[in-house]
Structure formats: C-alpha cells, structure tokens
Amino acid sequence: MATARRLTARPHCAAYHRSVVGNGSPPHERLRSLVSSLLTLGTDLEGEQAAERILRSASELVRGRYAVVRQANPPDETVELFLHGLSRAEYAERADRPDFARLVEQLTLSGRPVRTRALLGVPMRPRDHHSGQLLVGDPEGGEFTRDDEDLLAAYGAAAAMVMHRADLHERERRQQRWLHAVTELTELLLGQVDREKALGTLTARLREVSGADYSALLLLDPADPDSGTLHAVTGLSLEHLAGRRVPLRGLTAHVVRSRRGVVSPDLDQVYGYGPPPEWRTALADLGLGMLLPLRTDGEVLGVLFAGWRKESPVAHLAAQEVDLVEMFAHQAALALRQARTQTSRTELSVLADRERIAQDLDTVVARRLNRVAADLGAAVEGSRRPVVRERLAVAEREVAETITLIREVSGDLRTPAQAAQRAASACWLRLQAEVVKASDRFGFVPGLEVHGALDAVCDAVQCELAAQVRRALDRAAEYESPSRVDLVIDLEESRFRLIVAGARNAPSPGEQVTEWAVRLG
Missing domain, CATH: 3.30.450.40 (GAF domain)
Incomplete structure (x- = not known):
C-alpha cells in the first residue's frame, strides 16, 4: 500500500x-x-x-x-x-x-x-x-x-x-504527546467521573495524538451480550451515530469473545470485516485500522475503534504505536469501571437512606401515633358526651388510617410497592425507546403491540423482550425501503412476531409482507 x-x-x-x-x-x-x-x-x-x-x-x-x-x-x-x-x-x-x-x-x-x-x-x-x-x-x-x-x-x-x-x-514528539495525553486522562480518572465526558475526552485526545481519522467506542449491554451502544464517535462525519445500538458481529464479536485486538494496515481486507451498509461509504477510505478490547478485571466492557485514511501521512507511525493505543483502551476501561463504581456507591447510599427513613417511620412516628390512638380510645371510653365521643372516635380512626399508610410507605421504601407494575412500566419504556431509536433507520416509527400483561412476565423474559426487539429491528433494516415495520408481542402464547411490509427486495416478486416469529422464554 x-x-x-x-x-x-x-x-x-x-x-x-x-x-x-x-x-x-x-x-x-x-x-x-x-x-x-x-x-x-x-x-x-x-x-x-x-x-x-x-x-x-x-x-x-x-x-x-x-x-x-x-x-x-x-x-x-x-x-x-x-x-x-x-x-x-x-x-x-x-x-x-x-x-x-x-x-x-x-x-x-x-x-x-x-x-x-x-x-x-x-x-x-x-x-x-x-x-x-x-x-x-x-x-x-x-x-x-x-x-x-x-x-x-x-x-x-x-x-x-x-x-x-x-x-x-x-x-519522539509523538511519544511525548502520548505520555502527556495519558497523564491527562489519569488525572481525569482520579476525581469524580462523568462517563460520557471521560469517553469523549479520551477519543478526542486519541485522534489528536495519533492522527487517527476516526475513533469510537462500542460499549456492551450486560442485559443483551449480543449488542452494544456506540459512544464518543468522532471523525468521518459519523458523529450522528453516537447512541446507536448495533449488533455484535464479525470482527467486533471476535474481539469481544477472544479478548484480543485486531490490527491491520488494510482493515477492509480482514476476514469478518463488514460495517453496516449506511457506514460503508464513510469507512471505505480507511487503511490502517485497530479494534481493541476494553478489558478490566477479566471482563470485556466494549471495543475501541481507531482508523486512519489510506493516504494518511502518519499511518506508518501509528502502526508502530499499537501498545500506546492499547493504553488508551485500558484508560477507557478504567473510566467505565470508575463510573460503574460511583453509580453503585450512589445506589447503595440511596438504599441506606431509604432504610433509615423506613426505620424512623416504624420506630418513631408509627409508635407515637399508636400511643396517640390508644389515648384517643381511652378518651372515647371515658367520655359521657355523645358529640365528644363521636369526634374522638373519628380522630381515632384517622390516626389508625395514618398508621396504616405509614406502614405501607415504610414497606415501599424497603421493598417498593407495586414492584411488578413498575417493572412492567420500565420494560414498556425500554421497548418504546428501542422502537423510537430505530425510526432514524426507516424514516418512520415502527409499530409495537403487546398482547398480555407485562407485569406477569419474569425479569429474564422482560430482558429477552428488549433483546428480541433490537434483533427484529436489525433484521428489518436488512430490507430495502420497507413501507411498514410492525412488532407484535403475544405474551399469552409466548411468541414474538416481526412484520415487514412493502420492502423493495421482498423474497419473491408477489410477496409484500414478510413475517418472522420466535418463541419467548
């Protein structure tokens, strides 16, 4: 080359x-x-x-x-x-x-x-x-x-x-720039980490010091190991892809499963290389390419992409700096782990606060109200005037109802009430989010129907639902210019159907509607 x-x-x-x-x-x-x-x-x-x-x-x-x-x-x-x-x-x-x-x-x-x-x-x-x-x-x-x-x-x-x-x-100058950039990122990780800011800084500095024309991070979804989300995309006018969910395929899947990077001076000649169709034109001019795993504590959290145009004047230098790019991948993994640790600490702190409040409601507020209710009951028994007895009885009932409400709130704080409904609502919002994201691909919002009660579905199947929606939308995107895409989830029969209508490349000239179904659970 x-x-x-x-x-x-x-x-x-x-x-x-x-x-x-x-x-x-x-x-x-x-x-x-x-x-x-x-x-x-x-x-x-x-x-x-x-x-x-x-x-x-x-x-x-x-x-x-x-x-x-x-x-x-x-x-x-x-x-x-x-x-x-x-x-x-x-x-x-x-x-x-x-x-x-x-x-x-x-x-x-x-x-x-x-x-x-x-x-x-x-x-x-x-x-x-x-x-x-x-x-x-x-x-x-x-x-x-x-x-x-x-x-x-x-x-x-x-x-x-x-x-x-x-x-x-x-x-020598490049080496100094690399060391300065790594030092800057290390200082960034020592404080409170904003994940998106840290990842954006990392890819920007990577392009600056390496001369890369394209850089991005694919972060894996623990709930769906067959897909990931693009973050901190820079270069080749592909910034709009940030936030896009993509399936784990080809070289990316190989890097994740083998936990080893792929480096090639002609990336498009490597077996398994196959970017999505809407990216191919932008990536066609890449020569040197690197796909490196984001590893920490024996776990792969994602993949770092870096690419240089075929006519890049610094590609030959970058090809000898793989270990330095790997250092950036390690820094990205540390940023993710640090952000996850901070999130866990915040969640634990919130849980501790909820438990403390619930304990105060049980041991202080509810007990005092119980004593008030007992005093009101005694006053009712001791009163001879009917009007006073009636008012005291009403107050006693209201205090009893208040105690019941406090017990319910306390229970919600420890183990949230209506957990199934809340989980179902969260699941529905997740499914809707996947459908809305896909609207950029098709130019319209795909239809989504759910038959059956989401709150009756276990957590594992709820996670599977989101994964199946993503896979179905990826499958629909393989058809050229469909006029309609509908997702039908039948929880009573444990089946999932994808309907794609009006695609130009339908399997046969007379077939306008294609259906794909899988069994859930």
Whole structure:
C-alpha cells in the first residue's frame, strides 16, 4: 500500500534554493552546498518539510522535471510517497509504465543506482539500512549522464540521513504527546467521573495524538451480550451515530469473545470485516485500522475503534504505536469501571437512606401515633358526651388510617410497592425507546403491540423482550425501503412476531409482507 503527497513550492523555499543551488555553479560545488545545507537543518524539521527540500534540491541538482521519494515503513513495509512536480494521478500513470516499474524493481533488488535516459534512481540508506529510494525524471538535457548519477547518489546518502533524523524527531514528539495525553486522562480518572465526558475526552485526545481519522467506542449491554451502544464517535462525519445500538458481529464479536485486538494496515481486507451498509461509504477510505478490547478485571466492557485514511501521512507511525493505543483502551476501561463504581456507591447510599427513613417511620412516628390512638380510645371510653365521643372516635380512626399508610410507605421504601407494575412500566419504556431509536433507520416509527400483561412476565423474559426487539429491528433494516415495520408481542402464547411490509427486495416478486416469529422464554 502506498500513500502519496504532492509537495508544493513555498516562497521562502524558492529563495532558499536559488541561494544554495546557484544556477551557474559547477555540479560538485552545487552538491557540496546542498549536502551542507541539508545536514545543518534544524532538528525541528518535520518529515514532509524535509522531503520538500530534498525533492526540490534533487530535481535542480540533476536538472530533472520531477522527483519522487519512495520510503518503506516497517513493520509491514508499506510505501509512503513524497512527490514534487507530479500529481498523484500522474505518478500512478508513470508507475504503470514498464520502464518505470523495471527501474524501481532493479533498484529495490540491487540497492545500487540505476539510470536510464529519462529516469534516474538512487537508494536512500541511513546507517546502511535500505529504507527508500530517490527518483528523478525527465531531464532538461534529454538524458541523464554518469555525472548526474554520481551526484544524485552522493546527495541521496545525505538526504537519507535527513529523512531518518526527521523521522526520529517526529517519533519522539509523538511519544511525548502520548505520555502527556495519558497523564491527562489519569488525572481525569482520579476525581469524580462523568462517563460520557471521560469517553469523549479520551477519543478526542486519541485522534489528536495519533492522527487517527476516526475513533469510537462500542460499549456492551450486560442485559443483551449480543449488542452494544456506540459512544464518543468522532471523525468521518459519523458523529450522528453516537447512541446507536448495533449488533455484535464479525470482527467486533471476535474481539469481544477472544479478548484480543485486531490490527491491520488494510482493515477492509480482514476476514469478518463488514460495517453496516449506511457506514460503508464513510469507512471505505480507511487503511490502517485497530479494534481493541476494553478489558478490566477479566471482563470485556466494549471495543475501541481507531482508523486512519489510506493516504494518511502518519499511518506508518501509528502502526508502530499499537501498545500506546492499547493504553488508551485500558484508560477507557478504567473510566467505565470508575463510573460503574460511583453509580453503585450512589445506589447503595440511596438504599441506606431509604432504610433509615423506613426505620424512623416504624420506630418513631408509627409508635407515637399508636400511643396517640390508644389515648384517643381511652378518651372515647371515658367520655359521657355523645358529640365528644363521636369526634374522638373519628380522630381515632384517622390516626389508625395514618398508621396504616405509614406502614405501607415504610414497606415501599424497603421493598417498593407495586414492584411488578413498575417493572412492567420500565420494560414498556425500554421497548418504546428501542422502537423510537430505530425510526432514524426507516424514516418512520415502527409499530409495537403487546398482547398480555407485562407485569406477569419474569425479569429474564422482560430482558429477552428488549433483546428480541433490537434483533427484529436489525433484521428489518436488512430490507430495502420497507413501507411498514410492525412488532407484535403475544405474551399469552409466548411468541414474538416481526412484520415487514412493502420492502423493495421482498423474497419473491408477489410477496409484500414478510413475517418472522420466535418463541419467548
């Protein structure tokens, strides 16, 4: 895989080259000036800036119209291209020519300069390591000479050192950015953690320091291990997918079940890679991709996605930083665990408060009211006036009713009253939420019917209902432009039906309604 960048001239660079190269200087004097200027470049020079100077100087040194640096990047030896005087399309057209391909192959195999009439190539070997090639083509004089070959070979050795030094400096800068980002995230986790804010900060910092073009987190649903929800989606104009529930399939399912990450320079070529249809266009340009599990305490909480475009200038560096991206995945897992711990503490605190209030109602309020009721009863017995006796009796009954209400409230605080109805209501709201979420896919809200009492269904089946609704909606989304999607849940017969109507790709030309049914429980 090759990535290409066309380097354009800068005003200050033109002046620089006129002063250094000198149109009237002898060739060897020009070479000496160029090499001297290259080797004294500041260490803050970035790789692309270094390539720009190298290519412009090389083309002027041997009077070529264009110049190319082909740099191999370990560990997969992908080739990164730096272009001067050629567009990417023009380079691709020339690279397909037999003479060009033959020269590159010969240069790669021999590691020695190769010259033809219209093309000259020399190796770039920093510290005796063959890492790239410098090519110059279309000479002004009609053909390259032996002197041109010697000049470019000597220049190529110095250029290789500059590129190597710029690459090392870029790696050092990236390492510092990684460490700073990890430190920032660690400090974030030391305090109270807002889960969404922490995850958003994490993916934003990951893209910033790694140069990734896309990043997202898929968090698993403990109630439905076959699906998850996307969070902190950034890049490639896919931010609208945040909050979308997706089924666990292909590579994602493999990462979760194996608890091992998947890293590939060509993600779309990996077996099992298959993003949903509505994402494929946006993700089609990705080259390097990483899917890493969010692991903590032996449990996988989700998957971290990171992707780089095929023409990304930093993908070759990111490919060697998998351990640093894994560090971010670990930080995400810690953020999730911290947020879950805080939620558990809050819930325990609420339960403790409820128990304390219930205890106070039982031991203090209800007992005092019992004594009041007893006193009122005694007063009724001792009173001789009918009006007073009647009023005291009414007060006694009201106190007794109040005590009964207090007992009910106390019981609700300990074990909430009407738990089945509340659970049924929560289950219905969950089912409705799934249906509303799916409206973005279809352009309308699918129908939902429930026959039978939700409060008569056990917790396990209620969880299964939500999972079946998600699976059914995923299944309906596989049909093209349906006009109607209905979900029918029959609790009395323990059956679940999905009805999809008006789909363009119906199983047969005459079939307009497709039904799918499963048995619950």
